[in-house]
Amino acid sequence: MHNIEPLAPEIAQRVRDSFGRQKMMALYGASLTGIGKGYVEISMPPSEIALRPSGIFHGSAIAGLTDVVAGYCAATIPVEDPYFVTVEFKINFLNQAKGELLIGRGKTIKAGATLTIIQTDLYTRSDERETHVATALVTMMQIKKR
Amino acid sequence: MHNIEPLAPEIAQRVRDSFGRQKMMALYGASLTGIGKGYVEISMPPSEIALRPSGIFHGSAIAGLTDVVAGYCAATIPVEDPYFVTVEFKINFLNQAKGELLIGRGKTIKAGATLTIIQTDLYTRSDERETHVATALVTMMQIKKR
Amino acid sequence: MHNIEPLAPEIAQRVRDSFGRQKMMALYGASLTGIGKGYVEISMPPSEIALRPSGIFHGSAIAGLTDVVAGYCAATIPVEDPYFVTVEFKINFLNQAKGELLIGRGKTIKAGATLTIIQTDLYTRSDERETHVATALVTMMQIKKR
Amino acid sequence: MHNIEPLAPEIAQRVRDSFGRQKMMALYGASLTGIGKGYVEISMPPSEIALRPSGIFHGSAIAGLTDVVAGYCAATIPVEDPYFVTVEFKINFLNQAKGELLIGRGKTIKAGATLTIIQTDLYTRSDERETHVATALVTMMQIKKR
Numbered sequence: 001m002h003n004i005e006p007l008a009p010e011i012a013q014r015v016r017d018s019f020g021r022q023k024m025m026a027l028y029g030a031s032l033t034g035i036g037k038g039y040v041e042i043s044m045p046p047s048e049i050a051l052r053p054s055g056i057f058h059g060s061a062i063a064g065l066t067d068v069v070a071g072y073c074a075a076t077i078p079v080e081d082p083y084f085v086t087v088e089f090k091i092n093f094l095n096q097a098k099g100e101l102l103i104g105r106g107k108t109i110k111a112g113a114t115l116t117i118i119q120t121d122l123y124t125r126s127d128e129r130e131t132h133v134a135t136a137l138v139t140m141m142q143i144k145k146r
Numbered sequence: 147m148h149n150i151e152p153l154a155p156e157i158a159q160r161v162r163d164s165f166g167r168q169k170m171m172a173l174y175g176a177s178l179t180g181i182g183k184g185y186v187e188i189s190m191p192p193s194e195i196a197l198r199p200s201g202i203f204h205g206s207a208i209a210g211l212t213d214v215v216a217g218y219c220a221a222t223i224p225v226e227d228p229y230f231v232t233v234e235f236k237i238n239f240l241n242q243a244k245g246e247l248l249i250g251r252g253k254t255i256k257a258g259a260t261l262t263i264i265q266t267d268l269y270t271r272s273d274e275r276e277t278h279v280a281t282a283l284v285t286m287m288q289i290k291k292r
Numbered sequence: 293m294h295n296i297e298p299l300a301p302e303i304a305q306r307v308r309d310s311f312g313r314q315k316m317m318a319l320y321g322a323s324l325t326g327i328g329k330g331y332v333e334i335s336m337p338p339s340e341i342a343l344r345p346s347g348i349f350h351g352s353a354i355a356g357l358t359d360v361v362a363g364y365c366a367a368t369i370p371v372e373d374p375y376f377v378t379v380e381f382k383i384n385f386l387n388q389a390k391g392e393l394l395i396g397r398g399k400t401i402k403a404g405a406t407l408t409i410i411q412t413d414l415y416t417r418s419d420e421r422e423t424h425v426a427t428a429l430v431t432m433m434q435i436k437k438r
Numbered sequence: 439m440h441n442i443e444p445l446a447p448e449i450a451q452r453v454r455d456s457f458g459r460q461k462m463m464a465l466y467g468a469s470l471t472g473i474g475k476g477y478v479e480i481s482m483p484p485s486e487i488a489l490r491p492s493g494i495f496h497g498s499a500i501a502g503l504t505d506v507v508a509g510y511c512a513a514t515i516p517v518e519d520p521y522f523v524t525v526e527f528k529i530n531f532l533n534q535a536k537g538e539l540l541i542g543r544g545k546t547i548k549a550g551a552t553l554t555i556i557q558t559d560l561y562t563r564s565d566e567r568e569t570h571v572a573t574a575l576v577t578m579m580q581i582k583k584r
Contacts (some may be wrong), residue, residue, distance in 0.1 A: 007219075021199065023195060023205055024204055027195050049170055059213045060211075061210070063206070063212075064204075066209075086205045088237060088526065088575075090235070095402070110387070110424070117384050119427070137429060230350060233431060236575060239525055255530075255570070255573060260433070281547060313491065319487050352503075352505050353462075353502070355498070355501040355527075356496075358501075364550030378531055379486060380530040381501075381525060383528075
């Protein structure tokens with residue numbers, strides 16, 4: 001959709017290692033399915049905990065994925081010793097989140113000295129077709145170690 | 147903190163029953179600890195899935211609780227056959243979410259014919275003291291059955 | 293940047309007429325510089341009222357333009373008798389808004405039966421170069437006349 | 439409504455002086471009607487530029503006042519050499535903004551080392567009665583001079 005710049009292998013590895021330690025994403029069975037400079041894609045299958053009884057992905061799962069995608073997206077920016085916290089985010093739910101996969105894609109809009117702004121878009125995939133289920137703006141802050 | 151108007155027993159029961167069917171909240175071990183007209187409090191203990199490795203409540207758990215609190219808060223408004231979806235929300239993270247309990251309190255700011263606006267505030271409790279960890283504004287829409 | 297679908301001439305005229313009646317935009321010297329289905333561009337020159345003493349566009353002018361762009365963007369969607377109100381919006385300021393022109397571009401992300409979600413991006417132009425100064429998500433509600 | 443802590447006279451004067459230099463607020467005929475530590479109230483009369491043709495305060499005027507209130511609110515926090523920029527804000531419009539006065543009240547929710555979070559609530563006054571017309575969460579960042 002937009003051009004994804006490749007990432008230095010050591011940064012890609014650092015992001016993958018960090019993702020591997022994430023208990024919450026492991027619990028959801030989520031995988032890191034795309035990575036680039038200022039870009040991350042994470043995909044989550046439907047599961048008992050991610051779905052409402054009606055079979056739709058739960059708003060909490062969608063919001064949670066939004067935050068995680070933004071965090072890893074910021075972590076792909078090549079800074080030394082990166083540690084980011086979420087300052088705030090805003091999410092609009094657009095369509096019913098029904099499908100075989102929930103996909104979150106984050107891209108960095110602005111990487112500042114202190115703050116990084118990321119747009120995360122969420123899609124469900126069903127029969128090879130994607131539905132745009134949510135869009136979010138996320139502000140992350142880099143914490144400098146003293 | 148603000149005056150909580152009591153709720154008609156049948157509405158309180160309807161909200162409690164619906165909460166009891168929530169798989170995600172059960173997974174987190176969360177309980178409905180307060181209820182009133184346009185008001186709900188839900189509390190969540192620390193757990194392996196709710197915490198980061200550093201022992202702080204995960205942003206995803208906080209954001210997820212925000213959405214759930216707002217939904218039950220809207221459900222306490224005495225409408226017939228209520229069914230609400232989250233239109234959007236915005237959350238600011240204020241302080242490190244460390245403590246023995248994560249508490250989400252939602253209050254209805256505006257209950258309109260179509261849209262209901264809720265403010266959800268989140269606190270951690272530690273040694274009887276509460277820390278304000280996040281604040282959120284949530285827009286819910288009532289879906290009318292045809 | 294994205295493909296702009298042309299608009300039926302009577303809808304374009306209705307939007308232009310409505311824009312012509314706007315006192316606030318007239319005061320800012322703003323013009324409607326682009327229009328399409330679900331798309332609007334409005335441009336505003338620097339002026340004593342739009343700038344801070346430092347010569348940067350004022351956050352209030354940027355936020356005001358965001359809301360106006362979203363309203364006209366919704367009005368390009370071919371519904372009969374359209375009347376929209378702003379439910380809420382969220383704006384991130386990205387870069388210093390300095391330049392010869394402030395440009396707001398809105399595109400419809402979702403046009404629902406009740407709610408329409410618009411993304412508005414704001415740019416300043418300086419020496420033929422655009423700087424991305426703000427991005428916003430706006431929720432509009434269509435009000436049905438009884 | 440909430441307790442307002444008094445402000446050191448030199449900080450109050452600094453805030454009043456800065457408000458007096460604001461061209462945009464002067465244009466709207468707005469006045470600084472309340473001030474305290476982490477608290478500011480600004481009031482704006484109806485005027486040709488602030489109102490829609492229907493006599494309701496314009497969303498742009500309300501959003502603009504929100505941003506200005508938050509900026510002065512942050513400026514009441516007793517830091518040396520304060521200079522704040524708006525990182526982002528989110529506003530929910532709650533009720534029709536009709537009345538003899540538009541009042542914006544900001545209170546600081548969190549004053550951090552880098553970021554300050556403010557809640558701004560907006561009311562219209564009519565026949566001594568106030569209507570809650572909008573609520574907003576604003577993130578400000580303190581810029582350190584080098």
